[in-house]
Amino acid sequence: MATEVQKSARRGIGQRSVAGALVLLRSMHSLYAALLFLGLAVLSLAVMLLLPGLPARRAAARCAARLALTLAGMPLRARLPAQLPEPCIVVANHESYLDGIVLCALLPTRFGFVIKREMSRVPLAGLLLERLGAQFVERGGKGGSTRDALRVMRAAQRGGSLAFFPEGTFRAEPGLLPFHIGAFAAAERAGAAVLPLVIRGTRHCLPPASGLVRPGLITVNALAALEPAGGTHDAALLRAAAHAAIGAALAGPAQGSRAHAGKTSD
Numbered sequence: 088m089a090t091e092v093q094k095s096a097r098r099g100i101g102q103r104s105v106a107g108a109l110v111l112l113r114s115m116h117s118l119y120a121a122l123l124f125l126g127l128a129v130l131s132l133a134v135m136l137l138l139p140g141l142p143a144r145r146a147a148a149r150c151a152a153r154l155a156l157t158l159a160g161m162p163l164r165a166r167l168p169a170q171l172p173e174p175c176i177v178v179a180n181h182e183s184y185l186d187g188i189v190l191c192a193l194l195p196t197r198f199g200f201v202i203k204r205e206m207s208r209v210p211l212a213g214l215l216l217e218r219l220g221a222q223f224v225e226r227g228g229k230g231g232s233t234r235d236a237l238r239v240m241r242a243a244q245r246g247g248s249l250a251f252f253p254e255g256t257f258r259a260e261p262g263l264l265p266f267h268i269g270a271f272a273a274a275e276r277a278g279a280a281v282l283p284l285v286i287r288g289t290r291h292c293l294p295p296a297s298g299l300v301r302p303g304l305i306t307v308n309a310l311a312a313l314e315p316a317g318g319t320h321d322a323a324l325l326r327a328a329a330h331a332a333i334g335a336a337l338a339g340p341a342q343g344s345r346a347h348a349g350k351t352s353d
Contacts, residue, residue: 113299120159120300127155128211135218145196148219152192160302161185161292165193167309172280173197174246178270178329179307180263180337181252183289189305190250190284191219198248201239201269203255222249224269236269243277253329259296263334271325274313281313283329285336310336 131151138144156163171177177198179190187200200216204223207213216223222242224235243249251270254263274281288305310332313325 113301116160116302117299123158124155127151128215132211132215132218135215141220142196144218145198145220148191148215149194149196152188155188156185156192156305159292159300161288161305163189163192163305163307165307167193167284167307168282168312171195171248172282172312172314173248174243174277174279175248175312176243176270176274176277176279176281177248177250177284178253178266178281178333179250179284179286180333181254181257182261182286183257183293183295185289185293185305186252186257186286189286189289189307193307194250195248198250199242201249201251204235236272239269240273240276243273243279246277248279249273253326257295259294261290263330263337266326266330268322268326271322271329274325275322278315280315281325281329283310283313283332283336284308285310285333287337308336 128151131148134147134151135144138147153163171194175198177190177194179186187202190198190200199220199222201222201224202216204225206216206221207223222235222239224239239249249270253266253270255267256264258264271281273279285308286305287307288303291301292303292305293300313328
């Protein structure tokens with residue numbers, strides 16, 4: 088009996104030791120990833136302040152985003168059309184602070200990001216996003232929100248391609264939130280195609296309720312583009328169609344839509 092008790096105790100100690108070692112390794116990786124992202128952000132900002140042209144700044148940011156994800160152990164697999172529509176409004180689900188970095192790593196330099204105005208007040212990130220030509224918008228229903236929406240719609244009308252997270256935020260619990268109308272109103276005004284993207288893996292790599300960064304695969308899959316019909320759109324119908332398509336893809340198999348996959352990024 089004593090021998091069995093001793094064996095059980097040793098197994099318990101061994102399991103606790105393994106669990107403790109895993110916690111230590113995860114903490115060390117998280118610290119490494121945080122320092123990596125911070126260091127590359129500072130370096131990128133220095134480059135952004137020196138580069139004169141917006142396309143060049145966006146190209147540099149794209150390289151930095153890809154490098155950060157690779158070095159942090161977050162390989163990126165993407166299935167995008169060989170040619171994205173032009174002009175184009177990209178809409179994607181939002182699960183983590185990593186989502187913006189992922190789209191920055193993937194999308195061509197003609198794309199600008201539409202981001203909540205709170206980010207403009209984050210010291211390093213705000214200046215970096217400003218140098219990348221981000222469009223900051225208020226999420227409330229006041230006059231500033233209306234002015235921001237009109238500014239974004241004018242940018243789309245001038246042929247600008249924009250990327251949105253139409254949920255506006257993310258939460259600790261998984262699940263697709265309702266979409267705001269802004270992205271789809273801009274598409275309606277510009278007669279631009281709406282391209283829904285499905286992002287997976289970022290919630291695992293940087294959970295909303297945790298400060299620990301974990302390695303893991305991140306995938307991005309393009310769904311069927313919602314093309315202009317007769318040169319006009321209906322923003323509410325576009326919103327409903329995009330939400331239904333992304334929601335169905337998230338609930339379905341992990342590979343997402345293959346019908347429009349023309350390009351794979353690693």
